[in-house]
Amino acid sequence: MGKIERSQKLFLNALKEKFQGEDPESVKTAFYNFNGVRQSPRKREFMAEAKGIEMKRGISMYDPEHCHLGGIPMGQRQLMTYQVSGTDVFVEGDDLHFVNNSAMQQMWDDIRRTVIVGMDLAHATLQKRLGKEVTPETINEYLHILNHAMPGAAVVQEHMVETHPGLVDDCFVKVFTGDDEMADGIEPQFLIDIEKLFPADKAEVLKKQVGKSMYQAIHIPTIVSRTCDGGTTSRWSAMQIGMSFIAAYRMCAGEAAVADLSFAAKHAGVIQMASHLPARRARGPNEPGGIKFGLFSDIIQADRTHPKDPAKASLEVVGAGTMLFDQIWLGSYMSGGVGFTQYATAAYTDNILDEFTYYGMDYIKDKYGVDYTHPDPAKIVKPTQEVVNDIASEVNLNAMEQYEQYPTMMEDHFGGSQRAGVMAAACGLSCSIATGNSNAGLNGWYLSMLMHKEGWSRLGFFGYDLQDQCGSANSLSMEPDRGLMGELRGPNYPNYAMNVGHQGEYAAIVGAAHYGRGDAYSFQPLVKITFADPSLKFDFAEPRREFAKGAIREFMPAGERSLIIPAR
């Protein structure tokens, strides 16, 4: 442990822009002179819009100057803008609430509406049970029919209702395989080309994992999964798969053998993005609480596009993860209201976590010779307690000192939960990338929490008393009910199920262990391949940039209903 020199401060630009005309290192400032809520263009827009709505519907609505604290509106201090980390885009905080951000909605839509379905069993059943020939040509014809049917079109029966293509244009199915010869036979429009999308070394590993098998990456219409739920995805896809096989291979619709095919094609090879939750959570498969952290770090693709920068790859997982797990899962599914956004955005705005993490990268290079720009499993450090203690202590002390030296940054992250999540994430990511071990990363997270609490005599909200003060004891345990390897933990893992400001970072800590080693995937190679597809609405390689586009209203989402509603 020992401070190292790092002159670059990635957060300075944001602080200067947010607190214009003020010294970021100043200790004092002027308050109570900002004209309250009216200082914010977005709040003024809300007020004007609400006035029109009230006139139209005759029911009162947004009225912050009356309803907030009996007539004292927020904005007695400066209502800050935020720079989306890793971009040059400054946005208002309101623009990062998922209701106000179509990119955020689409990210979750694209995960929830996705299911992967293996084709091998279906092909074997077709060949052996039904005596059908399966060739690249028949597969292409099947995929042509499936891309007609999956959005909601009929393929067998007469006089059927169908969906308007303009409402379901985001729905499609592609396939991938590790067999180059088989891949060559698939029409490019239907193929996720592993060779083209991944760096050569990673493509080789992924193809080996897939082998000669073939999988369908299915994305049902956004509008369907929104109207129903994540559990619908496999059902909707199963129905259309069954009908498409019947149509493509000219099968009898009532023959008993088709039941065999139905099971083989529709259900036997299904891979959900999330497992279903216990009854007390009351959620089906493909809902956020069931996404394993290892799988989520495979959904995010920044390690594919930035293989030489595991820190950047991890920070993208933090952004995507805090948005999904904090803002949408805990913040709305499990709780409700608007408060969770403020916790979550701290981890992906103003380049603060980025700076703390890159300090960690400089430290592991300086102290242990781990060059994070050349990920290599042969160059990582053995994950001992001493190494974790050393890295986490230094990264955490540096983060605390930065907050202290730049009071405007402390003011930016004005809540203890924000600071706790960000500092512990930097520690966890640094330990993970240095050691290539996700549990070592989690252990670093918990040392950060203890140090933070003792140093400043505060941590986050009440919940941190539970999760973060007993985390040391479960982060390296593998005993049932006490621990699990990080890749297999998830938002519903005991102790993790209630606390904002943790789950997205945990997912990144898990991913970081693999990005730091240069692995092709963290947990599930099929998921890594599926979300590499550039045809998806949301670009999973750059989630923070996508959120910024959503914030400035430049992101075009799917599932819009403008075709079937009156023009406004």
Place this chain on the structure above:
Amino acid sequence: MAYKPQYGPGTSIVAANRRKQMDPTHKLEKVRDVTDEDIVLILGHRAPGSAYPTAHPPLAEQQEPDCPIRKIVAPTEGAKAGDRVRYIQFADSMFNAPSQPYQRTYAEMYRFRGIDPGTLSGRQIVECRERDLEQYSKLLIETEMFEPSLVSCRGATVHGHSLRLAEDGMMFDMLQRCILGADGIVRYVKDQIGEPLDREVAVGKPMGDEWVKAHSTIFHSLVGVAYRDDAEYIEYIQRIHALRTKYGFMPKE
């Protein structure tokens, strides 16, 4: 062997101040006078001079179950009388306010009886029977655990602990419950929940940078003592973490 509390590690003034506040044998320095009536006004739970509202009859007037614990634990005065449970909540500036959330909880647990503290990053609440609360609050406000510009009583809307200070040195409070007068004295114009008071309540003058630095219980590399400089403290945290990692909550070496 009798248990001897250690109150925490560290060689710095911050660590020493923490131990002093926690140690019930250490008499906290009284630095201001605030009348009982003024305490009641700041708390805002009852009108000064009014009877204590009760949640149940006095213990002497009601049948107590045959409970061994009740025979061991003597009730506080508030519990005896059947008082309601009420609260005081503090916001403490990170710029060297003399007490800080967990520090308050630790100190209160050593010094007070019959309390239920809650600890967050921007505030710390302690709940107990009302007449006990008034007694405890007096100690918390009159002694070195309080500083008028950097500590304030805030029932709700506590925002301010981590913000820069206002130009007059006061911690931000969007409700401006207390204000610094031209005479240099801080006065509460609203109670802790933010209801305007019929008269102002003076809580004294800010103590000045030198005093707050000497009485600080928070590490701060810009305005106080750097955490990094208290090596014993850091080593202690690492040791606790490593023992918990290896042995759960049954550490052995």
